[in-house]
Amino acid sequence: MLRAILFDLDGTLLAMDQAAFVSAYFKELAAAAAPLGYGKDELIRALWKGTGAMLKNDGRRTNRERFWDDFAGALGEHRRADEPHFDRFYANEFDNARRCVKPRKIARPELEELRRKGYMLALATNPMFPRAGIERRLDWAGLDAKLFDHVTDYENAHFSKPNPLYYREVLAAMDLAPEEAMMIGNNPVDDMAAAELGIGVFLVTDFLENERGVDISPFPQGDYERMLGMLRELPEIR
Known part of the structure; x- marks a missing residue:
């Protein structure tokens, strides 16, 4: 039943x-991350690398752990400290991508x-x-x-x-x-x-x-x- x-x-x-959303999302995220010293291109490359890690996740770690392992692996371990900044982005500036709805x-x-x-x-x-x-x-x-x-x-x-x-x-x-x-x-x-x-x-x-x-x-x-x-x-x- x-x-x-x-x-x-x-x-x-x-x-x-979806394509319009991804474009708007990356634009907003790059703007929010720029004050932390992220270049747009390196940020997007690292995001895709982390996304690929989540797609291939074998169940031994959460997707969050897999993402940050590969994201920090691409940009440096010190970038793990930026996670709270990204969390604030999703609660705030991310809302600007609403225009794609x-x-x-x-x-x-x-x-x-x-x-x-x-x-x-x-x-x-x-x-x-x-x-x-x-x-x-x-x-x-x-x-x-x-x-x-x-x-x-x-x-x-x-x-x-x-x-x-x-x-x-x-x-x-x-x-x-x-x-x-x-x-x-x-x-x-x-x-x-x-x-x-x-x-x-x-x-x-x-x-x-x-x-x-x-x-x-x-x-x-x-x-x-x-x-x-x-x-x-x-x-x-x-």
Whole structure:
């Protein structure tokens, strides 16, 4: 029996063009880090190196630890002391990247109704940001972390999408079997990887991210409005 819905964030609950967001995010971060002596190019190279480390994480360390190991490895161990500055950035200046968000109906009523019906909810966003950065983006979507029983971030995750072990870790945190969950997202590689464990999936096509040109025909799919309609039709399980 279905007991939980797992949601991706960017391009799923939050309407945005990912390329435009990354560009705006890097611009804001470079400006905030400049007073600490970071050059824009070296900062972005180190960010991508840390991101790559999180993507390859084998579970022995958190994504946060993997990121800072490689970030500091690229720029010097003394840069570990800058982590609080970056945390403040995500709580403040990062909000300027909100301009990349597209207007769209907020999903809060549907999520609140799912909770009333007895479903558990997880925000299964790729855990490459600290909690403050994820909560800020939830705010852009008109949502908040209190709606979810579990939120993945780089502090609590040991894997990243599309590694199926990322989804196994989410299931374990929520005490779920694969057949008791459904993953909803807009990336046929990162999000539909949940199907490898036997998790049900739904592909949201409005802001489809399919750089590899994967055949999406095997996946249940539809636009954002169809997703909301599907959620409204789920039966009460209390």
